Amino acid sequence: FPGDDVVVQQLNAALLFALGFLVRPLGAVLFGYIADRHGRRLALTLSVLLMCLGSLMIAVTPTYQSIGVAAPMVLFLARLVQGLSLGGEYGASATYLSEVAHEKHRGFFASFQYVTLIGGQLLAILVLLLLQKLFLTPEELRDWGWRVPFAVGALLAVVAAVMRGELDETDAFVDAKASTAQSNADMAVQLAQQQGGIGLGKKLKFRLRAATS
DSSP states (O other): OOSSOHHHHHHHHHHHHHHHHHTHHHHHHHHHHHHHHHOHHHHHHHHHHHHHHHHHHHHHOOOHHHHTTHHHHHHHHHHHHHHHHHHHHHHHHHHHHHHHSOTTSHHHHHTHHHHHHHHHHHHHHHHHHHIIIIIOOHHHHHHTGGGHHHHHHHHHHHHHHHHHHTOOOOHHHHHHHHHHHHHHHHHHHHHHHHHHHHHHHHHHHHHHHHHHO
8 A cells, every 4th residue: 555654545545445344245145046046056056166266366466666666456356255255155154054964953954154264263273373473474474475375365265166066056055946937837838829819719700790891
């Protein structure tokens, strides 16, 4: 960020990261739609890929001294991507876990969505502590070491995306999609029958007029 005031720079950074929270509801709606129309597996895979992209953008973004005002703009875009991803992750993952679980244990399995979320945050703190206490000096951490957790997160997101791509779709989604397809087919048949009846009625009416004229 520009300027020499450290407090202002820190406030700008905090504001930038806070903006990611504002788009989470939008991400929830967007990925909820994707999960309902195209499957829970696709929604989960796309959400983690977006998180990978956002983390990677933060990890490799040049400093303000290198590219000027473009640096905070790239960070802003990265936070928006991460916000969309995280907002979509909540609903899609909880839905998937509840649908693949046994009906008697759906609440228990769905709770792991939050358990793993907190677990990931604790691991991130652990990585930061290791960098601070064991591997990097304060100067190295300030200059480039802060990028390491984001790079690690992007790498882990790629692994998660591959794993999610191999998930089986839930029976609930498959059944709902089949039911929708059958309903659409029935409506098409009914419409065709109605159109056929209207056409037949017009033909009979025309013939009656011709016979009486």
